[in-house]
Amino acid sequence: MPLEFADTEDGDKHDKNQFGLSWQVVPSMMDEWFKDHTSDGTWRAMNAMMTMKKLDIGMIRQAYEG
Secondary structure: OOOEEEEOOOOOEEEEOOOOOEOOOOOOHHHHHHOOOOOHHHHHHHHHHHOOOOOOHHHHHHHHHO
16 A cells, blocks of 8 residues: 655655555554553653654653653
């Protein structure tokens, strides 16, 4: 399935599939980081991730580990 790169208003590029949906591949270790929604590590990782335009796995891992 070919991807198109769509320009956004801010000049960023996002992958879009044939249906026009944007998506991003997510590493499997994030399942582990976010499975316990009550842990401090999960909250730190989620807070760090929510500030990102594109995922930075190293920074999310650092936040998770404290």
